Amino acid sequence: MNTEDYKGNDDLQLYDSVIKKFVIDHQNKTVEFYFLKVIERVDRSEHSFTYKVREARLKFSGVVYAKLPYWMEFDEWSEFYRSAVIKTSSILQRVPERAQKHKELLHIYLGIDNGNEYAEQDIICESFAIELEPEEYILHNDFDWLYVE
Numbered sequence: 001m002n003t004e005d006y007k008g009n010d011d012l013q014l015y016d017s018v019i020k021k022f023v024i025d026h027q028n029k030t031v032e033f034y035f036l037k038v039i040e041r042v043d044r045s046e047h048s049f050t051y052k053v054r055e056a057r058l059k060f061s062g063v064v065y066a067k068l069p070y071w072m073e074f075d076e077w078s079e080f081y082r083s084a085v086i087k088t089s090s091i092l093q094r095v096p097e098r099a100q101k102h103k104e105l106l107h108i109y110l111g112i113d114n115g116n117e118y119a120e121q122d123i124i125c126e127s128f129a130i131e132l133e134p135e136e137y138i139l140h141n142d143f144d145w146l147y148v149e
Helices: none
Strands: 018-025 032-046 049-061 065-067 079-086 106-113 118-125 129-141 146-148
Touching: 018 079, 032 129, 049 118, 106 129
Parallel strands: none
Antiparallel strands: 018 032, 032 049, 049 129, 065 118, 079 106, 106 118, 129 146
16 A cells, blocks of 8 residues: 555544553553544534543554654643554565564554644554443543543
């Protein structure tokens, strides 16, 4: 797949989901994002939004490579913008053979809007999973945090 073919995707349906926490665990070879998954866009305009969200976790397991640029900006919350699950790519081809042995690896692309900057992340892993909590909340652009409806 050509690079330009997947950078506009949202395969994991993460668009606009707000990132709360980002964890890299070298010992267990995992990368985890804790975030507020947008379930429904209640209201969205140029300067404000109201979303129905659920607490969620995206976990990558068996990570053999990760390029993870990430930063925080004053008065900004990072959010997912794009995502792609790629089975063949130039990045996958560069993974050492001993890291690939007896494994079917995936290339996961994440585009993250950090406020005034955009970060592209690449993760090569054996598997990934998204877990959603059952309770829904309302999230407003004022980030006065979560409201139970």
